[in-house]
Amino acid sequence: MTTKDGNRAGRRGPYAKSEARRRAILDAAHAVFASRGYRGGSLQDVADQAGMSQTSLLHYFPSKSDLLMAVLARRDEITETANPADMAEGLAEVVFRTAKYNEDIPGVIELYTVLCAESLTEGHPGREYFADRFARLRQSYARRFTELQSEGKLRPGVDPQQAATSLVGLWDGLQTQWLLAPDEVDVAGSLRGFFDLVTLP
Amino acid sequence: MTTKDGNRAGRRGPYAKSEARRRAILDAAHAVFASRGYRGGSLQDVADQAGMSQTSLLHYFPSKSDLLMAVLARRDEITETANPADMAEGLAEVVFRTAKYNEDIPGVIELYTVLCAESLTEGHPGREYFADRFARLRQSYARRFTELQSEGKLRPGVDPQQAATSLVGLWDGLQTQWLLAPDEVDVAGSLRGFFDLVTLP
Structure with missing residues (x-):
């Protein structure tokens, strides 16, 4: 308890200010990259949106690609904090819950979609992140489907x-x-349809 | 026959030259947009790749967005010429055949994937094209699945x-x-798996 309070008090000092600015830059970069892409959004755009100079920004993130990687890491953090892994939960439940949650954060989904496809372009610094992410997801889901198979489900x-x-x-x-076409496409509903097809009750 | 020959002769003249340059620009734009995106690839990049000045290029395509729309129309042409609609063929067969064909044209698929996601960004001229394309595809596939349903399939x-x-x-x-990850993902095979699930033999 003491340690916790100590930490909290510490966060009011220069470290907290620095953290707040870092967070402001990440939020600004998130908005800029989602609406213009990584290549289309400049460091100056991000600095303007965060209300600071480009020189100050570069103090926190030495390059545009560093900023991109931090934005992607922050995206993972948002997603994982909102959807903590619960081992008792089945794969289908985790998927629906996350899909429903995602309906309220179109900006985060747009960022992900735009950067993922853009990462296919020549020399894009996000390519490895997305290739790794897909490989990891495929592996993790395959493990869960194999478990379902061994349970006869x-x-x-x-x-x-x-x-x-x-x-x-x-x-x-x-x-x-x-x-x-947000009014025409039901992501969670279609994912439920997929699980109804591949799994047995 | 005479008319045909007449046309052919005509295509050796200035019209043919103009058509050849137009095609060269489209090929260059295809390569540039696929590898750098629409925002990341400049008209100068396209002109350089086509071996002409930007002024000459603008004679054929008055703006970058005109060029984008022409590249997307050309993509449709390539896809449709290679995969002419055959009414006798079932939906599943058309899908597998197209998916197999696509394995040999990764550049075209990359162009499509990159531009589709990029079209989500602010003020992108390709947005309507992709929104329309998806709406049309959903409608056309839904019609085919409804037919299958009425046939008990x-x-x-x-x-x-x-x-x-x-x-x-x-x-x-x-x-x-x-x-x-071209070695790890089998697009046609997974689409076949989908049809095995939703349709009955």
Whole structure:
């Protein structure tokens, strides 16, 4: 308890101010990259939006690609804090809950969608992040589908690895359509339809 | 026959030259936009790649957004010429055949993926094209799934509209993963898995 209070008091000092500015830059970069892309949004745009000079900004993030990586890490943090892994929960439940949560944060989804596709372009600093993310997700989902299979809860004929790759792809592809036509596309509903097909009650 | 020959002769003249330059610009723009995005690739980059001045280029395409729309129309042309609609063919067959064909044109798929997500950004001239394309695809697939349903070939419980939206999303999402990990992701195979789930033999 004492330690906790001590920490809290400490955060009111210069460290807290520095953290607040760092956070302000990340929020500004998030908004700029989501609405203009990484290549289309300049450091000056981010500095303007954060209300500071580009020189001050570079004190916190020495390069534009450092800033990008920090924004992506912050995105992961937002997603994971809002959706802490609960081991008792089934894969389908985690997926629906996250998909419903995502409906309220279109800006975060847009950032993800825009940067993911942009990372395919020549020399983009985000490419490895997205390649790793996909590989990790496929692996993690495949493990869960294999567990379901061994519990007799996967529809016969469904391959756990292919189901994992398809779930990752379906989710991303649905989000893109949803961003362009939010009233016509129900991401969580379609993901539920996918689970109804691949799993058994 | 005479008319045909007449046309052919005519295409050797100034019109043919103009057409060839127009095509060279489109090919250059395709390469530049696929590797750098629409915002990241400049008209100067396109002119350089096509081996002409920016002034000459602007004679053919008065603005960068005109060039983008022409590149997207050209992409549709490539795809449709290679995969002419065959009414006798089932939806699943058209999808697999197109997916297999796409494996040989990663540059075209990359262009599509990069521009589609980039079109979500503020004031992007491609946004309407992609929104329309998705709406049209969803409608067309939903019609085909409804036909399958009336023939008793859709799995009971599957909603034709949701299956259509999911097919569009799945295909796009798989392509993105494939572009980042071509050896690990089998787009056509996963689409086949989807059809195995939603349709009945």
